Amino acid sequence: MTRGSVADSDLDSAIQPPFINPFVTGPATAAPMFIEVQELVSRVRGGLEFDQNVFASPVSAHFRVLWLQTARWVNFEQNYDEVEQRFTEAHISPMRFTRVTQLCEQMKKHGAVLVVKASTLGHALDEVVRHALSYGCVASGSECDVLRSVLLAERWHPEVKGQISDVAEFDKYWNSTGSEAVNLAFDPDEDDQETVTSKRRDTAQRLPQLPRRSTFHAILDLQTKPAHPYHRYNQALTDCLDPGAEACTVLCGTIEFLRKPLIVLVCIPNGIEQSCASEVNVPIRFIFVYLGPKSNEFKYTKLGRIFAIMMSNSTIFRAGIYEAQTVDDVLRSIDIFMMDALVIPLARHTNPQALAAMVRQIEAYKREGAYVMDMDRRSLGLSLKPSQTEFGVLEPLGSRKMSALDLALQDGALDQAEFARRASAFRAQEADKQHLSCRRRFVKDFCPPFSDLVRGIRPWCQRMSSDYRDAVTKENVGTVISSVLFLYFVNLAPAITFGALMNLQIHNSFTISLAILSTGSFLTLFTLLSGQPLGFVGITGPVFILESALASVARTASVSLPILRLWVAIYCCAFGLIFIIFNVSVLGNHIRRSVEEVFNSFIAFFYLVKSLFTMFRLIPATPGVGANTATRVLYSKQCAIAGTTLFLAFIKLQFCLAMAEIKRGTYFRRIIRKLLGALNVPLGMILITALNQIFFLGFELPTINIPPSNAVNASHWFNMPEFARLFDFAGSAALVHGAGIAIGFALCIIVFTEVALNGITAMKNKAVKSNVFVMDLVLMLVIFPVISGLLGWPFVSGASVRTMSNLVALVKLDPSPAPGMPHRVIGTVEQRVSGTFVGILVALSIFLGSILKFIPLAALYGMFLYMGMMGLRDLQFFQRCLALMKRRKHWEDWEFVRGLPSAHILVFATIQIVVIGILVALNVISEVTVITYAGIAFPLVVIFYAILRETALTRWRWLAIYLHQLDKKYKLDPQASKRNMSIPRSLSLSTKDASAHAVAIAYHTSVKDALTEAASAAAFETDSSAEYSDHEDGIIRRTWAT
Incomplete structure (x- = not known):
């Protein structure tokens, strides 16, 4: 089939022929080339004067x-400065x-x-x-x-x-x-x-x-x-x-x-x-x-x-x-x-901001992919493709994609009658798709039972051996070994923090030793057996909320907490089996960026709210008028402890923020910046511990409650229930089972969501191996809850922030970027060895009690503040909210607002703010009222928002135009075939009669209205050239650990 023609079977397929230079018979893109200019200069005085000698x-x-x-030139031009004796910064080459x-x-x-x-x-x-x-x-x-x-x-x-x-x-x-x-x-x-x-x-x-x-x-x-x-x-x-x-x-x-x-x-x-x-x-x-x-x-x-x-x-x-x-x-x-x-006129005032604003125009020009020729001026005898703006588009609702019909009409491959016939068939086919797509999609995704699990076993087995071989190759072994220390502190610090909070606020049976051992053990098992070993698991904020709700229900029903936790684990396991039987794991492919950001925003606000409320609770009540001296002295001491704790917590926050800025800045050499970033959290804890020992030792600030190394007691490592009292509900069997079902379902939803986000995060650094999400669900929804219920360990879930830190530690960068180009992510060391060692080291940290017991709780509260601030800092939702506080002329060329009207950004951000506000309100209610179990409703709010996003917002015509830019999809498996949307569509450059184009243009105007009605009738979110967020860009969101 020649270029420019469209076969009947290709009506719905995208036409993406490669650009062919009409004057060149070779490849469209030549080999990479290094270019240099060498100027003839005099080596000695009068060297360029050639006399008879x-x-x-x-x-x-x-x-x-x-x-x-x-x-x-490599990619950009560099000029040699004879005064500074060096090449200048790489830049785009101007010419006259x-x-x-x-x-x-x-x-x-x-x-x-x-x-x-x-x-x-x-x-x-x-x-x-x-x-x-x-x-x-x-x-x-x-x-x-x-x-x-x-x-x-x-x-x-x-x-x-x-x-x-x-x-x-x-x-x-x-x-x-x-x-x-x-x-x-x-x-x-x-x-x-x-x-x-x-x-x-x-x-x-x-x-x-x-x-x-x-x-x-x-x-x-x-x-x-x-x-x-x-x-x-x-x-x-x-x-x-x-x-x-x-x-x-x-x-x-x-x-x-x-x-x-x-x-x-x-x-x-x-x-x-x-x-x-x-x-x-x-x-x-x-x-x-x-x-x-x-x-x-x-x-x-x-x-x-x-x-x-x-x-x-x-x-x-x-x-x-x-x-x-x-x-x-x-x-x-x-x-x-x-x-x-491109022609750039010389402006009277040239400044970097004005030149930076041209990037959008240059990128838009490059995306056009067309080379418009002036036939009267050039007389080259060629008919090039007209631009899309000249003809309009087939789908007026913001679609960036043109159908094969539209392309064929523009290219002159269809005459008037044939185009009308195919337009009618196109409308009928689109109508059939709207009626059958939902049913077929449901049958394909959820039937037959266990199909997703069966499909996942083979790639899981295939990647297992390579995950160990890749870790010991010559180019990867150094990265793997150097990442272990950084990842050890990234996982140890949250384990200590959540262990201390659970010991203080949930039940004293949750010791710090138990939290450390359980975190290390679960991390080791998950790394060895999961479908995505780059993901990290552990105690997270949503799981802590459920643990708090469990403790509240146990106190209300007068039931043993370990017994109630075991029933919750059983029900969670049951719901997990249902999810696996009916292939619910396919829903992970429909998670969008906005759902992730709503969830991450809630977690960030949880860290902030939890740390602030915990510290302000240290402030004692003012004693009455008739209080004795001992009461007043105790009140003064408690006030001193509360004030010092707040001070040290904010010192820890500012220190970690400063270290994060140094890491991303240009001070010191790269290896030093990387080392400071990797040891950010432990250096902060060392600083706060030193300040406490030097200046505040007499205040007797609360520290981590962990037995010293010579007094380790294995009985503190487990909190097993009394199985003889498994059915002893103290007359509240309905309450116990009802709460167990509700909390078990909520736990199942939370773990499913966090594990899915964990898998999505793990694919962001150009990962190439299969991400077997269903195997992660088998571990996290079926096996791990039962282990937690039997041993009395805390429930664990996917920790996406720690997963991001794992990607940063295992990233492979281009070792020699071209001048003017940043270090490019070329892949990730996908292996299981580093995670296994990290899990083992975390579990062995229970023997470091003699060192850990000196860490004041203020360092942990400061760490929670740091985690919350960094969790919000680089979310697109948060950045859009900050941008809306400025006038549009002060906006930078941010990708998340590029080409979007301010009104649409405001409406979409407002919807997210309302949802996040509801989640934060539930968290605050559970903190300040007796309804401590109100927080378990947050998974339902997240599910409601996801349904609202996929149904109502896509049918809102005014907003649906830009939804694909405001909110992209993710895909869990990089092996899934994806359309290459980055290459602009181009048409044939073969010679045609100019009158044929005139007829096609005129008829396109008359037929376009009928096609517009067919495209507008559905009023769904438009198909997008950026429908799926690329994982190959190698961009990692900045967090407290990165």
Whole structure:
């Protein structure tokens, strides 16, 4: 099928043909390339003045001049600053139209394209000298010799230690072998070995005055390729190049004895390898020479830079240069390049803010993917695709996707009658989809029973062995070992904090030793057996709320807390089995960003509310008027303890925030910043402990209640129920079972949600292995609740914040980013070893009681404040709320508000604020009233919001237009096939009659209204080019642990 045609079977498929340059028969995107500009400069005083002595001894010209690297390109341009002796910051290359025009005019007059199958630099440059002689740039053999010596002069690269050129290597090679000089006219295609020997003898006799150090053959040998053991390159810059990269060298400058400009593009199909002509160790594919006599009209370095700038464009200009055979091909490529170029007028006032605002326009231009040609002005005989704004779109409700019908009409592939017939079929097909999609989706997702579990066993087994092999590979073992210490503190600190709070506020049977041991044990088991070993589990805020509600119900019903917890575990296990039987795990693929942010916002506010209420409860009630002295002294002491606790907690908060800013800043070296970030929490605890021991020791601040190392009691590790009293409900059997069912269902929903968010978080760093979510549910909903109920351990759930810290510790970054580019995430070390070691170390921390007992509770409260603030800091919901407090002109180019009307942002943020407000109100009610079990209703609020988002908001026409930008979907499994939405749709560039387009445009206007009615009837959320949030971007939300 030719490009531009649409088959009947492809009506509903997206047409995404690759862009094909109409002038280039090669690939649409050329190989990556390093480009550099080398300017001819004087090495000695008067080095660029060539007198008769130089022509009498051409080799001396080699030591009079130097090729200085003045600019280079990897992705952006860098210029060499001779004052600062360094390359400037990478930037986009500006250029003048007048320079481009001058380059084209000079190329037409003096340009040439040489295709040379050379393996050495000397051979390639010798062809340039031959062309200069034949074209009349030089008039005599002595001028040829000087030009050849100049072209082979030493290259000076500022960032390469030692300037060793090919010339010096040739000289060293020939001196070591005792070879004699070679002739200027050496040509292996014409001369046999006897002739070559004769010519070398004649040349040696003709140049007897040359010293041994600068033998003429060292400059002029063009054919023999010696071993090069003395090459020096910029290895750091070489490492940042993509595999298969090539180099282009632009040589420009002024040579006074040239009769006319010498403009030559040397194409080397096989490339010149291991040549010091380039700064990097990649094959030299192109050499562009622009030399000429002194001229007041042209600056050869400026025009040579224009060619280098165009060569940095891989999709337009460079792709044409790869196939260029004549100067006309080069000029045609320049013409296409200029059609695609953006014009930026010089403003009177230029500031960084104004330039940064252009990013959106540039990105929008690049997404168009079309190259609009002016037919009257260019007369190229081609009909390009019209822009979408010229025709409108098929779906007016904000859709960014065009159907195959619309594309075919625009491309001229359908006539009037055929388009009308297919439009009618399209409307009927869309109507059928609305009636059948829901039923079919339900059957596919939830039937037959256990299908998701059966499908998940195979990928779970397949990744199991690789998770251990990948941890011990040479490139990963260092990352795995170094991450263990950081992750140990990330998991130990919450275990201690929640253990202390549960001991104080829930029941004294929940000791800190029990919390530490249970957290380490569950983490070890989960890492070994889960479907996503990058996820971390432990005690979380929502689970703490359920534990508080359980304690309240137990006190109300006069039932043993371990007995009630066991029944809750049984019911949670039962609901978990139902979830697995009916494949409820597929709902994890429908979690959207807004649901995650509502949940994370609630958790962040829980940390803030819990820490503040706990600290303010330390403030004692004011004693009465008749209180005795002992009561007043006790009151003063308690006030001192409360005030000091608040002070130390805020000191811990400010210290951790400062360490987080240092980590993300530019102070110190990267390794130091990374170390400070990894040890943020333990350093804060050490600081608060030191302040307490030095300044506040007499205040007797409350510290962690944990037995010392020499008094460890295994009985504190378990809190098992009395099974003989399993059915002893103290006359409240209905209350116990009712509360058990309600709390068990709430626990099941909480664990399901947190484990799903855990899995989503684990996929954000370009994870490639299968995420077997159903196996995580088997552990977290069936096995772990039963273990917690039997052993009396706290219930655990997915801890997405700790999972983020795991990703940060195991991330693999591009070790050598190109200049001007940030470190790019290239993947994650997906393995089970580090998590297993972390779990074991956390469990063994129960023997560190002699050290942990000195930590004051103020450090734990400060940590909760830090966790809450960092949990809100980088949520898009929170950032949108902050943006709405400013006028729109003060907004930065934030992605989460880009292209969105302020009214829509306000409405959507208000809906989220109302939901979060309800959740926080439930949390506050459970804290300040006797209704402590009110907090267990929050899973129902989250479910209600998720249903509201998927049903009501998508049918609200005014808001549905932008829902796909306001709220993206997540996918749990990276192996699932995804449409490539990032590539803009492009149409055929094949020649068509212009009148056919006029007819198609006119008829599109008349038929579009009928299609608009079909698209508007459903009034659902529009299909989006960014429907699913990409996990490959490698962007991790900042939290207290990251």
